Amino acid sequence: LALAAALACALPAWAQHPSPDDTLSEVEVRERTxxxxxxxxxxxxxxxxxxxxDDTARLLADIPGVxxxxxxxxxxxPALRGLADDRVRILIDGVDTIASCPNHMNSPLSSLDPSQVARVAVYAGIAPVSAGGDAIAGSVVVESAPPQFASAESGPLVQGEAGATWRSHGGRSAHLSASYATESLHLSVGTAQAESDNVRAGGAFKTGTATGRAGHALALDEIGSTAYDTRNHHLKLTYQGSGHLLEAQVQVQDMPLQLYxxxxxxLLDNQMARFSLRYQGQTTWGQVQAQLYRETxxxxxxxxxxxRYWYGAASMQPGSSDGQPCAPAGSATCAAGMPMRTASQTTGARLQAEVERGPDQRLRLGAELQRYRLNDLWPASGGGMSPGTFENIDQGRRDRLGLFAEWEARLAPQWQLLLGLRADHVRLDAGTVQGYNPAGGGNQGRDAxxxxxxxxxxxxxxxxxxxxARHQASPTLDLAFGLARQTRSPSLYQAYPWSTWPMAALMNNFVGDGNGYIGNPDLTPETAHTLSTTxxxxxxxxxxxxxxxxYLTQVSGYIDAVQWNSASNSARTTPLVGQFTTLRYANQSARLQGVDVAGHTDLGRNAWGRWQLKGRLSHTRGSNRSTGDxxxxxxxxxxxxxxxHQVGGWTGTAEWVLVAAKDRVSxxxxxxxxxxYGLLHLRGSYRWPRVRLxxxxxxxxDRLYALPQGGAYLGQGSTMMASGTPWGVAVPGAGRTFYAGVNLSF
Structure with a gap:
């Protein structure tokens, strides 16, 4: 922050731009075309x-390409044009976020409630270098509500919002926020809570009701393991004065339950705490921004x-699902669940200066630093998971330093140009590991x-x-062109999970396909070259x-996978088909190509209101060029x-969703x-000055349909074993769901 302040006051004279007067305006955030x-x-x-x-990621669902x-x-x-998860850079109030879980259960957008989101910006495919880095799919930038300050005439400003939502599948949520502001200080606080029972599909999608627990069964249309319970809290203090703005923010998440x-x-407990300190200064030559953050x-x-919770020598045999505790509980032949604990710390900093050379040119210079530490340990629980702690990743480290320069210019009234160059250095490392038992099954000693x-x-x-580049070819036609090279290094969960034991590998899976995954320390970065035109x-x-x-994206070093033989510790020569298997990450080559279409038309405005028709269409084809898969x-x-349809405070929408069959698979x-499948949704809202329904x-x-990106259904049964759940069942979408919500602002 001191460096930012010094930069704001002492930039070399060549960067200065004359101003009609020497006074500084209040800090403002401006949208640019x-x-x-x-x-x-x-x-x-x-x-x-x-x-x-209650899923914040669903706020993005209507954006073409998402x-x-x-x-x-x-x-x-969120997947941007076929690339998802760690391939997408997600910034939340400037904080560069990482999922700290072998199944990515604490995904970045799950760390805040939808009611806490005021603005979302999505760069699909190509992100400017100032918003990208260590990602090949693009970027998602999420911001909470900006501070509002009182005027000298109005006196202190007190504002707030309260809301609640009900859903017919047992979902309930509520949120409350309030703020107090003077001319120079703004204080806001908020809390949100959401919970839900299991969701039901539009019909029976499975053949069994057993869960592996005595006396507990699920109906044939009940989507097991879809319940959740979470609380999100935030506190923000902001000061402004003389063209400077300083903001301190704390976000805390307490998630006692989210089933998958x-x-x-x-997920049976997730505690997240995030602290951020941001500075923004307005000068005669432009703006300077700085940020420090820490997340645990x-x-x-x-x-x-x-x-299923209890596993023993007999109950671990395929087909055994009586759900009875093995005896004696906690003995060498009986396991009480499979506890897995993950702890991470992320520390980061960012500094950016934007120099304005007149109304038509801007230069952005920036530097970023991120330090990430991870421990993923599985305590002993009995049976084959004892006597020691299984160290999946011990002392994992991933550090990144990035520098970028970006030039934006209007070359002519009809032409705009944005050029950027970025360099990132990523360093990965991990400590030594051990299994539950060096002499135990699954070659734990050999692999460690x-x-x-x-x-x-x-x-x-x-x-x-x-x-x-953007070109206004005519009053009715705009053209945009983009070409980029974007690079991403592997994550710790792609590089360092070391055990070929199928049971341990099954616990390392963040794509939801039911398979087990083994890391590969020799993975090289993914490099994507993307071309798009609008x-x-x-x-x-x-x-x-x-x-x-x-658009067209070519990815060299694409991190895909090969089937792995755990016994020989080598790639399978004859792939397994029609069943869950074990895979190891490997660099290959990939191509993604497709088209996004979006349109709207105003059907008319009359005494009955305004009628508008909007639509979008997306098609992506992804191919592994190394294997043809x-x-x-x-x-x-x-x-x-x-x-x-809109009239007065009323807005009503009838929405049709159409999805083709998914025949091309991995x-x-x-x-x-x-x-x-095809679905019809109906939505309505009515807004008064301070109330929205x-x-x-x-x-x-109530259609029964399978989610093309929902993965394999593992919501019930003896999930620790590859053969404990049937292969071939896709996770279905929710059946008919009614909802209602109310928001009150004051």
Whole structure:
């Protein structure tokens, strides 16, 4: 922060730009129409989505090019044009976030409630270097509400909001926030809570009701392990004066429960604390921004209520699911669940200066630093999981230093240009490990010894660049062009899980396909070259418009997987088909190509109100160029059409969602094919000056359908064993769901 203040006061004279006067205006955030502009959601665009779900990622669902990997009820993962999870950079109030779990159950967007989101910007495919780095899919930038200060005439400003939502599957949520502000100080505090029972599908999708627990069964249409319970709190203190703004923020999450229908484990406790200190200064030559942050996560997993808890010598045999505790409990032949604990600390800093050279040129210079530490340990629980602690990742370290420069210019009234260059240095390392028992099953001793003998430190240097241009060809046609190189190093969970023991490998899976995964310390970075073009046709008044964006991404070093033989510790020569298996991460080559289409038309405005038709269509094809296989969890051709009616405070929407059958799948993962489907949703809202009412029904006709990106159904049964749950069942979508929500502002 001291460096930022010094930079604001002492930038060399060549960067100064004359100003009509020497006074400094108040700090402001300005939207720019730039070649690298993001798709932005705020205000009313977010309000209607908040009532439909407690999952913050669902706020992005209507953006062309965005789809959602299914996970827990709060933790969907956004995929940008076929690339998801760690390949997407997610910033929350400037904090660069990382999932600290072998199943990525604490995904970044699950750390805040939808009611706490005021603005979302999505850079799909190509992100400017100032918003990218160590990611190849693009970026998602989430901001909470900006501070509002009182005027000298009005006196202190007191504001707040309270809201509650009900859903027919047992979902309930509530939030409360309040703020107090003077001319120079702003204090805001807020809390939100959400919980839900299991969701039901639109019909029977499975053949068994057993959960592996005596006396506990699930109906054939009940989607096991979809319940959750979470609380999110925040406190923000902001000071402004003389063109400077300083903000301190604390965010805390207490999540005692989130069950997962496509994972073999469940989240049974997650504690997150995040502290951030941000500075923004306005000068005669531009702006300077600085930020420091610290985030800690304590995460615990085991089997939830819908999954088998007791495992013993007899009960670990395939087909045994009586759910009775083995005896004697806690003995060498009896295991009480499988506790898994993860702890992480992330420390980061960012400094950026934006120099304005007149109204038509801006230069951004920045530096970023992130320090990440991870311990992933599995305490002994008896049976084959004893007597010691299994160290999945011990003393994991991932450090990143990034530098970037970005030039934005209007070369002519019809041409804008954005050029950027970025360098990142990433360093990974991990400590020595041990299994439950060096002499135990699954070659624990062999694999630990081989891993410990390795030089585990890896260093990668990324050189990224982007070139984007926007051209106004005519009053009714805008063109945008983008070409970029973007690079990402492997995560700790891709590099360092070391055990080939199938049971241990099954616990390392953040893609929800039911398979087990083994890390590979020799993975090299993924390097993506992306080309995209947008054709934007519209009327002069923009009441009618159509945007078409074809794109192509080539990825060298794409981190995919190969089937692995645990006994020989080598790649399988004959792949297993139609069953869950064990895989090891490997660098290969990939290509993703597709098109995003979005359009809107104003159907008319009369005494009955305003009628508008909006639609979008997305198609992505992903191929592994090394093997000819399909890429995993690529969303098939899908479209959405919405008819909206507005009059006074009323807004009503009828929305049709159409998804094609998913026939092209990842064969190496034995990915399940899914049939096509169509859904109808109805939504309504009415707004008074200080009250907003939202209500609706999703999946009006109660269709039974499978989620193309929902993964394999593992929501119940003996999930610790690969053969303990049936292969070939995809996670279904929710059946007919009614919801209603109310918000009161004061």
């Amino acid at each position: 730039a070649p690298g502009a993001a798709t932005v959601l705020d205000g009313a665009a977010l309000q209607g989505q908040r009532a439909a779900s 789809s959602l990997y299914g996970a827990g009820g709060l933790s969907s993962l 229908p496509n994972q073999r484990m469940d 996560v304590d995460h615990f997993m085991d089997f939830g209520a819908d999954k 010894a081989a891993f410990n003998a390795l030089d585990r430190q890896r260093s990668h240097t990324h050189w990224d660049w982007s070139a984007q 054709f934007d046709w519209h009327t002069a008044d923009r009441r009618h418009g159509l945007q078409v964006t074809p 399909g890429l995993y969890q690529i969303m098939p051709l899908n479209a959405q059409l919405a008819l909206t 064969r190496v993962r034995n990915e399940v094919r899914t049939p096509g 939202d209500f609706g029904v999703e999946n009006l006709f």
